[in-house]
Amino acid sequence: IQVGEYDKILFGYDPDYLKFKKYDGKLPDNFQATFDTGHDALDMRKNNAIHEGIVLDGGNAVRCGNKVVMTNKVFDENPEWTQKKLVNKLEELFKAEVVLLQWDKREIYGHTDGILRYAGNNNVIVNTYGFPEADSTDRWMNERIHKLLKPYFDEILPMDYSSVKIDEACDCRWAYVNWLQLDDLIILPSFGKAKENEIAKSLVEQYLPEYKGHIYMVEATELVKTGGGFNCSTWTVL
DSSP, X not given: OBOSSSOBEEEBOOOGGGOSGGGTTOOOOHHHHHHHTTOOOEEEOTXXXXXXXXXXXXXXXXXXXXXXXXXXXXXXXXXXXXXXXXXXXXXXXXXXEEEEEOOOTTSSSOOSTTTEEEEETTEEEEEOOSOTTTOHHHHHHHHHHHHHHTTTOSEEEEEOOTTSOGXXXXXXXXXXXXXXXXXXXXXXEEOTTOTHHHHHHHHHHXXXXXXXXXXXXXXXXXXXXXXXOTTTTOOOOO
C-alpha cells in the first residue's frame, strides 16, 4: 500500500476467503509481486518483519485525505494485537487517522473499496449498501455506515439508486464505487443494461465535476463474478 510518493508498505496477504481447498497452491506471493514491480516497501508481513507483522488487504484501506477508512475485520485478521495497539500502529504507518466501519460478516471480504471513495475537500462518496429497500439488515448497515462516517467528514455524498424498482435492481451495484481513478480519468464498471449504470455515472460526474467528460464505463459483469471490480484488479502508483 502506497503511503507517500516514495513510501510503500508490504502487509501480509493471508485472507481467510482464500483458505478454501480450491485455492491450495494458488495463493499469490505478494513479496515477489512487489519485488517484480521494482518497488521497495517496508516489510510488515508476519514472520518477516523485524517488528510484529500485520495481515491486511489493500481493498480494506481506502485513503480519504488525511484518513484511511477500514472495516473492523482487520481485528479478526490480527488477533494477537490489541485493538488499540493495532490502530495506533496502522495510524503510524499510514501517517493518517484510521476510521473504522462495521464489518458485515455476510460479506466475506470485509473491504471498504466497495463502500466508499474520497471526493476531496473532506467529503466522501458512499455507496448504497445492499438493498435497504427490501432488507432490514442492509438498511441497518446503511444507517450504521453513515453514522460512523459523519464525525470524520464534512459531507457524505450518497450513491442513491432508490429510483430503480427493487425487482429491476442490479445485484452488482456495490461495485460502482470500485472504479479505477487516475489523475484525469475514471473508469466505472457497467453491468449489461442495468438501470443503475447511468445513475452511477451521473452521480460521479456531479460529485467529481473535474472529471466530467473523462468518465468512461466499461462492461465488468464477468470481472465482478470473481469477487472484485476495477479497484480490486489494479494498483495505481503515484
